[in-house]
Amino acid sequence: MSDMVERTLTALPGLFLQNQLGGPAASRAPFFSRLGGLIRGVTALSSKHEEEKLIQQELSSLKVTVSAPTTTLKMMKECMVRLIYCEMLGYDASFGYIHAIKLAQQGNLLEKRVGYLAVSLFLHESHELLLLLVNTVVKENSSGYKDLTESFVAILKQVVGGKLPVEFSYHSVPAPWLQIQLLRILGLLGKDDQRTSELMYDVLDESLRRAELNHNVTYAILFECVHTIYSIYPKSELLEKAVKCIGKFVLSPKINLKYLGLKALTYVIQQDPSLALQHQITIIECLDHPDPIIKRETLELLYRITNAQNVIVIVQKMLEYLHQSKEEYIIINLVGKIAELAEKYAPDNVWFIQTMNAVFSVGGDVMHPDILSNFLRLLAEGFDDETEDKQLRVYAVQSYLTLLDMENTFYPQRFLQVMSWVLGEYSHLLDEESPEGVISRLYKLLMSDSVSSETKAWLIAAVTKLTPRAHSSHRVEKLIQEFTISLNTCLRQHAFELKHLHENVELMKSLLQGAQTSEDTVVDASLSFLDGFVAEGLSKGAAPYKPHHQRQEERLSQEKVLNFEPYGLSFSSSGFTGRQSPAGISLGSDISGNSAETGLKETSSLKLEGVKKLWGKEGYLPKKESGTGDKSEVPHVPGEGTTTENVDKATTRKDQAQGLVQSTEEKERQLLASSLFVGLGPENTINLLGKADVVSHKFRRKSKFKVAQNDKTPSAHNPASSSFSSVSDVAHRDDDCLSTLDRGDTELSPELLGSESVSELPSVDRLSCVSLPAPSLFADNNMDVFHPSSPSTPSTVKEIHLASFLEETPECGHSSLLEICSNDTVSVSSYKIWKDDCLLMIWSLTSKTDSELTNAKLEIFPMENFKIIEQPGCCLPGMETESTKSFQYGVQMESPSVEGTLSGFINYQMMDTHSVKLEFSMNLSLLDFIRPLKISTEDFGKLWLSFANDVKQTIKISESPVALASVLTELQQKLRLHVIDVIGNEGLLACKLLPSTPCVLHCRVHADAVALWFRSSCSVLSDYLSCHCQKLMETS
């Protein structure tokens, strides 16, 4: 091996020399000369010992270089190559691993590439440092390919257009799998990205159109098309077409296509539940389908549209299926879903208990254990209503007693455990039942061989709770006798406890009967009764207690160990966007990340509540006024539709005459339909929901444009109504503002979860435009802003308007007005408003000569790092008069940088003159995009652990001693960080880079210095923030 290496090495210098001669290669000379020098040095040596010496020397010099802050990325890249070389020769260069990772995270493409190369050579697959790279790779995978969207679109266009040679076709369809692949990629790229999505609308439309051949593989393409259309930023026209396309699937007699149709429906109704209405007949047919797979898929669909009104029917259908299933995986999955729906939407106590009984008896020992604990917690904690709680508990007790009295029935252990807990805890609520009776039932179970010892422990615990109430203790004594000699230690322990309590009746009564009012028990959370113990310990030299977070931090700083806390804490919601939700996970209400989906579901059900019943002109929906159709009335209402299995008939259904004699079967179906699809969609929305969406969508856009164009025709308007808030509402794209409305009080998760969680938002948006009456959202006052408020003398206009602007935005900070450019006739001033979700830039163009400005236009040069939120094409002029024009744009920083320049030009025309162009440029700082992140200390801890990129910095401060309070105030005011908590001489702060990159800061004051420790999901953000902090501290 070494022989071979040596031979290669002797050849290398020559190669490099050749390289150095060439033109483009000459620029790479320094890199090669260094590596070349090393290689030459190594080859010139005669012994292994000398080689080692040379390489060690090289390594130590590299070590200095890579850790020096002055090392540029380019140099770093060269160092990496030399490190790779050293490792190749068999010398340890592990000090450079972290720098390889850093290089992969930063730099241009080539530098990154070398970084990744080095990482791939240095680290084995389970190396702990690889964790640091996960974040970067994930980020690059999603963002790095955005630029390629146009290429993918172009490729797909060519494939769809039949530009490929015929041999790529499969049954006359051009490269179907390639099309599917491309569609899937487009779906990923366009997700939550309006601009990227817009690039692909055309080709998606074309794909839908072209795939008309009646062959399976075209349906595969269509399916993918529908999926993509519903994944990307919505376009109403396409959604409508996609919905039609789903119709083709579900109505197809081919079973495979029907399956795909159901699957597609399941996907789309998550965004728009009322879509299910159009296909209700098919859904009901599929529910009784002989093929269990189809049934299962239908249930999956129904599960997604469940609300408080249809929960009974849907759960009943699920239970029916459950009883037929034998496969464990299906049972676990289904049981989880039923329990979830029951807890969420239970209409009454009886139903809830009965449903849960079914869950426990079928799901039994395979189901997720969370179901049991959730159920018991629900019973124990109850709701707000005392009597309701009592009823629930009493009913549970009654139902379990009945179940236990049945002969020859066996229940799963988990179910028995639930029963024994409930009976022990609540059977006293039932007056007609004596404790002795309950105890004897429990005793019977205890004696049974089919009961596991774990369950027996539950049973004894229940008996213990009941004993103080019982008058005769015959059974109890027998039980004690039996189990104090049990071989099972746990049971024996329980039995002895019972025995001792039984011997001391007073103690038992005070102990156990008191326990029933457990809510009143006072718990000394500070554990003050241990103070003496602690003091004693301390006096003996024990280390003082440190809170978990502090210990963690110290450990981290001492050992430099890596944090293996799963990223799931902040990213886990992404998994829930898929259609399968594993039974167990979706139940745990305390699993973070779940909130996003539950939130969404709740929103949809909330919105739809109060909508009495939807009766459309299609299907089984009678034409009566929506309010009159009550559930109870359903059988009496003569349906105008008849059930048809035939496609053609289905489409002409609505035309059929009323009062047709219906068979009982049809009536049943009608009944089922009305109970299944109740509460979906808004009132009077009869047409395709896609259409409803379109309407509201169009309405929004159109009205905006209209008003914007109307600014030349002043209307009599109350100036007071043109408040700033409405400007800002419109200034953010309507959808943003809608989603913020909707999100309202959802916790921090949407901000913190990053781009993946945002996927939920467009759908929320869509829901809301359907279910809320559009006009109320876009009432006139929102548009008032664009009208000139009142004609006043032109010279003072600017000051007045801007002043009023500023006054009316107390909650948003703003910069002072600054002239950025001017000429003889006009001046352009600008200021920034630091809005919660973006940086709003306001420019105002004022004529110095009172003459009228016409055709004023502002354009911003496209910039690498800034995203302009307003499309330049539809700029929204603010306050206008003849001699003043204002423009406003929202700006966002795409990736963190310390500073950036925003430049552009203003075009205008004075009366009778030609158009004048005025260029301007202005600086935007990172701080313009930093906003406080309001989170709790606990969330801070979670975030802290989930971020890998940290930056530490100690800043000396001249004025000593340093006061923490003043430092924090400074950070809060100047840097807009949010102070979460102050613990002793430490402060916890958090902020986010708009839109949602969080950064957390731990700050500790020492005698003459402040130690700052930043962590963020984005490495450069920490760097830049610390840089800003330093500037701030040093100037103050």
Place this chain on the structure above:
Amino acid sequence: MIKFFLMVNKQGQTRLSKYYEHAEINKRALLEAEVIKSCLSRASGQCSFIEYKDFKLIYRQYAALFIVVGVNDTENEMAIYEFIHNFVEVLDEYFSRVSELDIMFNLDKVHIILDEMLLNGCIVETNRSRILAPLLILDKMAES
């Protein structure tokens, strides 16, 4: 992503198996037995996609031979269903009227064909002539 590609006959004998996700050898036999059992239990008019544990089976029957593909949730069932047919068409072209015997006695070649079409659980080639090209070259080499 495709997790495995199986060819099993009605008697439950595996004629070809290719896993794209590691599965232990003793678990493979168990899985294959269960998979073929669930395929055999399906009537002809029933859906060709089966939900099996946390993944899906897509199967197609050719005479007494079942081709079963296990995929995860992200896959387009119909695309896989047609992919199976494409694979069979390629086999048919190469063996001219392929039969179970061809597959049994030319296991290596069937694998080579499959490897041209599937890589790491993803469909990479579906153009018939390009799939067969490397194999034809190999055949030529063997002849000479």
